[in-house]
Amino acid sequence: MTLLLAPHRLPRLASRLRNPSTNNAFPFTPGISRPMFWAGKRASTSMADTVGQQVLDPSVLVEEETIRGYKAEDYYPVRIGEVFQDRYRVIGKLGYGTASTVWLCQDLSGQDEYIALKVYINRSKVHRELPIYKHINSLNSEHEGRAYIRKLIDSFELSGPHGKHTCLVHEALGMNMEELRDLVPRGAMDGYLVRQFLRPVLRGIQFLREDAHIVHTGQPRVRTLGCAFLTVERADIQPKNILLGVLDTSAFARYEEDEREYPMPRKELPSRTVYTSKPMLFTRGAPSLADLSEARFECPDNVDLVMPDLYRAPEVVLGMPWSYPIDVWAFAMTLWDLFEPKRLFYPQGEDGRYSESIHLAQMISIMGPPPLDFLQRSGKSKLFWDDEGVWKGDVPIPETKLEIAEARLQGEEKELFLIFIRKMLQWKPEDRKDLEDVFMDEWLLADLIEAGVVTCDRQ
Template identity: 35%
Template sequence: MLDYRAEHFYPVRLDEVFNGRFQVVAKLGYGSTHLIEITNAPPSRHPGAKNIRQLLDSFQVASPHGTHMVLVLQVSQMSIRDMDTVFMKGAGFEEEFVKSAVKELLEALDFLHNKVQCVHTDIHPGNLLLGVDDNAVFQQLEEAEFKSPVPRKQLGDRTIYLSRLMRPQVGPLLLSDFGETCLGPGPHAGDIMPIMYRAPETLLHIQWSYAVDIWSVGLTAWDLLEGRTLFNARKEDGSFSDGVHLAELVAALGPPPQRLLDRHRARALEYWDAQGNWGEFVPIPVGKTMEAAKTKLGDGKRTMFMNFLRRVLTWDPYDRPTSGELLSDPWVTS
């Protein structure tokens, strides 16, 4: 990967034993995190607790480049984003799969927001993993590695292994990656969320809370169904732009309410005049309304899905329903 820096990663070797109890038997992928603000979710009978990827243990390990924190996490399969890329070829998933995933995501958020009281801030298909109901699938992986080791190459002080591809099996959705989580309802401040998933309040530098996760649910549902993001947020040269992103929101949602712009007048005046009229220096995309957005669904199902999106994708975070309220949405329950 382009931003790979060897000192940020521990040079793991297959068969290596960590902390006297954990042995590496196969490589499924790679990843990193720079901040941990939430550890293990407390025991709970809440239905959404099962959809939070559990932290089972942690310890430190030394390498030539320093000390690394090792997190032992609940075993899982690939992310739903990778499933779409590898197996669906970027075409998105069938509606029933999407509804099931969204329902489990909403249950996870209901648990996080109401029981744990934290804001995830980084919800997207890449952080939604497919769990497993039966660990036997990993025993098969271990046997395959023993019989036919994956290709590898030596690079300096480390061995680079090819990741093993697993064909997805049925399992629960697991919300993962709590590296950017904020504890407490807030309001919080600061730059959060992947660029194309940013909620209006973050673009407008307004304090935020649980509602940013609800915004992400809507964009995630769209991505899973259509295999593409709803908003591009890029200029013609490919660079990201808040102005372009806000112009896309105006096209899709209509103008924002003045009460929202009044919460950070200085920021709002960079794009709107004092009366709330959009500046002309960034053109509003033509034909990019929510009604004009094309989906793979037929008319009846499309109407229900778009009504769901309309409830979730609102300018004002105070107008967005909670995760609990969305669990009874007609599209989710149909």
């Protein structure tokens, strides 16, 4: 089977792929109503009503304070209303992590109107993100995927009470795909939405690989939830790092108005104010792949532990050298998480912690046994398989398979989807299809085939 672009539709297709932020490219989809997206505002209002004067008890741990190893002096004490570089006025807090906090700001110069400011902790000795972005900005590239990588507008160094902080100024964008998925009934997007959002992301990954020679992946970022469990954040290809674009600044103006009328809870301390985050609302622009804080330049010697636990590719689990194919694996995991109601892999033990043995056993159930020559690439494989490639791990192989795990589709569409996902879910990195083959897959282009933009010639 081959897929062909219909010649008379090429201009239209090029326009849609380069600029899917047009109203026609991202309409509201049946089953996702506008009031549902406004629920974010009502939630903020309700939360504000429950906290009285918005001041939290000093003993309550708030956001970055819950991170294991948190030290207040590592973080710059940003205050809402503060102005940086005589230009960027802080409006509200968008998020936090082990290495930074992120803030929506107004650009007082009027050049960009609104921006997202990322303020790194002062202990970040190695800044991977800024060199990556400088490299991207230096490229003279007309690759269409460049438009789907979040832009770096500016950077500067900030002197804080306990050291210097690197600050990155990004274009302001909408909510991330994980937040959008959580608004959708049953927590799974329909195929049309998934296709519209992920095709541009694939083009962005292609740009990183072909023109920038960058692997978009990430290191562990551990934070605590409550006092018992751990969750891991990373900066790589996953729903959290795909942000909706904007057609205009109305969403940011609405965000600013909401923060004035219903300020998010905060904790006042002698040396700082710790704010809670207010997420962005739904916007209708083309998606962008964000957060390159742990991206890597392509190198044959990359062997460090990367990717989120649930998204980790086999070669990463087994300590083998890794390269671009891990982004193909991560894309498959992202697709599955957005489209399917249940995760494909859930490799946690009874203690709630990640287990390599459970993860590998689940991979066997989904993909079948790994090739022996693949296992021979790593001495770590001997912990889980014998010399003949027979599983000897300390957990049994689940009695399931990919056809059972896929719970939404039937008939021909299910068959096409499984063919698509198997192009990416392969033990050997070299067996995974390249990005262009993934992009031109029949399932991913189904809406364009139906519209006559792409023709399908099955052989």
